[in-house]
Amino acid sequence: MDDHTDQTRKPRADAVRNRERVLEAAKLVFSAGGSEASLEAVAKRAGVGIGTLYRHFPTREALFEAVYRREVEQLSELAEQLKNAKDPVEALRRWLRSGVEFVATKKGMMAALALAVQSGSELHAFSFERLTKAIGSLLDRAVAAGEMRADISPEDLLRAFFGMCYVHDQPGWQATALRLLDVFVDGLRVPPPSKAKARSSKTTKPAKRKR
Amino acid sequence: MDDHTDQTRKPRADAVRNRERVLEAAKLVFSAGGSEASLEAVAKRAGVGIGTLYRHFPTREALFEAVYRREVEQLSELAEQLKNAKDPVEALRRWLRSGVEFVATKKGMMAALALAVQSGSELHAFSFERLTKAIGSLLDRAVAAGEMRADISPEDLLRAFFGMCYVHDQPGWQATALRLLDVFVDGLRVPPPSKAKARSSKTTKPAKRKR
DNA sequence: TTGTTAAACGGAGGGTGCCTCCGTATCTTC
DNA sequence: GAAGATACGGAGGCACCCTCCGTTTAACAA
Secondary structure (H helix, E strand, O other), rough: OOOOOOOOOOOOOHHHHHHHHHHHHHHHHHHHOOOOOOOHHHHHHHHHOOHHHHHHHHOOHHHHHHHHHHHHHHHHHHHHHHOOOOOOOOHHHHHHHHHHHHHHHHOOOHHHHHHHHHHOOHHHHHHHHHHHHHHHHHHHHHHHHHOOOOOOOOOHHHHHHHHHHHHOOOOHHHHHHHHHHHHHHHHHHHOOOOOOOOOOOOOOOOOOOOO | OOOOOOOOOOOHHHHHHHHHHHHHHHHHHHHHOOOOHHHHHHHHHOOOOOHHHHOOOOOOHHHHHHHHHHHHHHHHHHHHHHHOOOOHHHHHHHHHHHHOOOOOOOOOOHHHHHHHHHHHHHHHHHOOOOHHHHHHHHHHHEEEEEEEOOOHHHHHHHHHHHHHOOOOOOOOOHHHHHHHHHHHHHHHHOOOOOOOOOOOOOOOOOOOOOO
């Protein structure tokens, strides 16, 4: 009778809950068992029937995408939180480290994503934009505070980040990536103007001994 | 009684033949149907039983690797042939174009390879070395002929090549890659010494109107 | 040639995962 | 509380994976 001529019923509570559960389970199962884990395993872990899984995510790729999107969003939100941190440089550094972890726990997922991205790069565009924005906000703050050079764009930084993660061969890649990122961030720093010029490419940490 | 105490029988002719057939079929099937095509389809196309396929290549990855290796070798041999061409610059250009085609016909294969490479990068090392050598021989010849600048290493060139092929998103990527490679090769050229200095970073094509 | 034997062949079959379909259960709305 | 919409679960049909073994075939010796 009233104003509900647009037929929008409230979505069913169980549907929302189940969708969430499946996503959570998928994240765990894919991260642990690689990207070609059984969907039935995901359903079981989520405590739902296989039919439910398929209703929410008609294809394996759809599920994949949803999981990935959500992780990208989490990384993005992390940036939002870190924006309130005291030290802007440290905030950026921490975000990057989280990014490495993100890549690390994904195991085969990255490769599978490359495959999924091929057909319909909308996902790629989305994540690129989102992460650029995230990294940009952190970068801007550090620049505005006069702690970092201003001639690096968020896109550059993001690409550098991915490039450093792309070692992915040796077992120690994670440590390598972290080291490279540290060096990179050091390189981005504007040396404190009152001090002597910082040595350019060394592992020396200027003043702050402790961290 | 003579010198065949080391028990090496001649390998059976049918075994050799079948192995070859499977490889050929796999190349076609994977290229056409993506990387997760059915192995049974491969066997059928090769005209052998599924058991035969599995005897020769115990896992999907093994088959994959064999196909890939062989293609890398073919690319490598192509370089060998092109070494005898008249114009060394044109030879290099042609090799690169073949490389694009190679990537193009592989469809999902590249992504699948990324996945396969993760566990045991021996294959990666092999192909990298092999392709570097191939590209290097062509490059060296052009440099020796005084037609190209000498400050680009084969590794650089190879990476540039892969980078340009890594566009892989838009439908027109292949054309893009070819264009980029052309520009790149042009950039590598030593300008004919009798001419005026080439403008440095512009899209202007110096003299040659036609191609 | 013919016989012997190691090697390779093919495909049946058991197992697993994919995905659809539909009777049943549950939630929202009135 | 009743009605109707919506979501649930899992049985079942299908495709593919991979192993196993009886049969076939090629290499070698005599």
